[in-house]
Amino acid sequence: MTRDAPSTGSAPDGASDDALMRAFSSGDSGAFERLFQRHRRPLFTFLLHHSGSRGTADDLFQEVFLRLIQSRAQYQPTGSFRAWLFTIAHNVMADDRRRAALRTSPHDGLAPGRDRDGAEAWEEALVSRDGRGDPVARSHAGDLRRHIEAALLRLPEAQREVFLLRERGGLDLGHIAEVTGANLATVKSRLRYALAGLRRLLSAELAALPESSHE
Amino acid sequence: MSDCTRLEQQSVDYLEGDLDPEARAELELHLAGCTACQDTLRSYRAIRGAYRTGPEEDASPAVAQAILAAARPGRRLSRPLLLVAAALALLVALPVAFFAVRGDDYAITVLIRRGDAQRDAGELEGAESTYREALALAGKGERGAEISHRLAALHVAEREFERALGQLDSLIEAHPEYEGRQALLLLRGEALAGLGRPAQAIEAYQRVAAEFPGARDETARRVRELVNGLSAEESESLQALGYMGD
Numbered sequence: 001m002t003r004d005a006p007s008t009g010s011a012p013d014g015a016s017d018d019a020l021m022r023a024f025s026s027g028d029s030g031a032f033e034r035l036f037q038r039h040r041r042p043l044f045t046f047l048l049h050h051s052g053s054r055g056t057a058d059d060l061f062q063e064v065f066l067r068l069i070q071s072r073a074q075y076q077p078t079g080s081f082r083a084w085l086f087t088i089a090h091n092v093m094a095d096d097r098r099r100a101a102l103r104t105s106p107h108d109g110l111a112p113g114r115d116r117d118g119a120e121a122w123e124e125a126l127v128s129r130d131g132r133g134d135p136v137a138r139s140h141a142g143d144l145r146r147h148i149e150a151a152l153l154r155l156p157e158a159q160r161e162v163f164l165l166r167e168r169g170g171l172d173l174g175h176i177a178e179v180t181g182a183n184l185a186t187v188k189s190r191l192r193y194a195l196a197g198l199r200r201l202l203s204a205e206l207a208a209l210p211e212s213s214h215e
Numbered sequence: 216m217s218d219c220t221r222l223e224q225q226s227v228d229y230l231e232g233d234l235d236p237e238a239r240a241e242l243e244l245h246l247a248g249c250t251a252c253q254d255t256l257r258s259y260r261a262i263r264g265a266y267r268t269g270p271e272e273d274a275s276p277a278v279a280q281a282i283l284a285a286a287r288p289g290r291r292l293s294r295p296l297l298l299v300a301a302a303l304a305l306l307v308a309l310p311v312a313f314f315a316v317r318g319d320d321y322a323i324t325v326l327i328r329r330g331d332a333q334r335d336a337g338e339l340e341g342a343e344s345t346y347r348e349a350l351a352l353a354g355k356g357e358r359g360a361e362i363s364h365r366l367a368a369l370h371v372a373e374r375e376f377e378r379a380l381g382q383l384d385s386l387i388e389a390h391p392e393y394e395g396r397q398a399l400l401l402l403r404g405e406a407l408a409g410l411g412r413p414a415q416a417i418e419a420y421q422r423v424a425a426e427f428p429g430a431r432d433e434t435a436r437r438v439r440e441l442v443n444g445l446s447a448e449e450s451e452s453l454q455a456l457g458y459m460g461d
Contacts, residue, residue, distance in 0.1 A: 032283075057272075149269070
């Protein structure tokens with residue numbers, strides 16, 4: 001558990017996430033602003049890399065925080081505010097998928113149309129971003145990272161979510177199980193399949209890495 | 216189960232440091248002599264390591280600002296989004312108690328905006344479902360009327376005239392001061408025409424012209440279109456009833 005969110009007492013002002021959320025529930029909107037500043041980037045990055053679309057990520061991000069604001073009176077300290085926040089995100093994404101499914105013709109099959117479009121758009125964005133960069137300054141790890149971001153969209157959604165909750169959300173596997181409603185063994189399997197899938201998709205890029213960047 | 220399969224299955228526990236010492240030692244013994252498994256773990260570490268070095272992204276400033284505004288009931292926005300401004304404009308006209316549920320009001324605005332986008336993209340079913348979500352939050356006040364108006368227009372577009380008419384009649388009766396009243400009355404005429412009740416449709420348009428003199432050209436145009444689409448028999452019967460004097 002090396003990258004867990006600072007859910008208790010680690011902020012410079014000393015207030016834990018739970019304390020800030022309780023203060024917000026009692027009407028202190030300044031407490032919300034501090035919580036928002038702490039968690040906005042990890043959450044947005046998670047949503048962006050999950051959806052592959054900045055517009056979709058903006059919409060989902062907005063909805064997650066609106067739901068948080070609406071449910072502030074019902075907030076119960078759970079020990080991990082961040083896990084609670086990502087649970088809201090998980091539910092918002094599930095609702096969004098249901099809406100998208102209603103709008104999708106049965107002839108489109110099971111393919112998540114937006115994900116597929118998102119993968120293509122994301123890859124285009126990566127190409128243009130690569131083109132803008134300074135080739136000398138680009139590290140192998142940086143190149144690999146950009147390929148990973150694109151390859152993530154080709155993973156099954158449940159695997160992608162677990163990978164991102166771990167690596168971007170900074171949640172430990174137990175909290176990921178709570179967020180996704182899956183048991184711990186399933187979470188571990190999904191993470192393993194995600195890593196194996198990425199490895200398969202990125203075999204050429206991984207083979208090109210110098211020995212030293214593997215560790 | 217081969218040692219390689221076992222390593223593959225325990226790879227996450229190993230990388231997370233969750234293996235007990237005995238299992239870990241056993242796995243590392245295998246790892247020392249298996250280049251394929253070394254390569255697997257090296258790849259997994261490289262993927263995680265490279266991905267974690269990526270920069271964090273951020274939401275658009277407008278979205279962030281709108282969220283912060285939604286959490287601050289009573290405070291002014293320095294650079295409000297258009298949609299938040301619209302919500303605020305409505306709030307000015309509503310009781311002070313409404314400020315307590317400003318978060319809901321903002322959510323309603325977001326849902327309406329989403330429903331409009333779905334409607335404009337031709338996703339009528341999705342739009343209806345989104346408007347209904349908004350309506351559930353809004354209740355029966357002015358915002359509810361605004362949403363019901365959109366639903367009625369959607370029903371007319373879907374040629375569900377009976378549903379549209381029921382909704383329009385309730386709306387017109389319950390909200391005599393509603394600012395979109397003229398549009399509601401015109402829609403009612405369309406719904407009646409769609410139901411094959413031309414006489415009532417013409418009456419509906421006459422009512423619009425009487426209440427809103429500025430809409431006379433529009434209502435005359437609609438009546439002409441309606442009449443042009445009628446059979447000779449229907450025209451005759453309407454003439455006999457005095458609906459087609461000019």
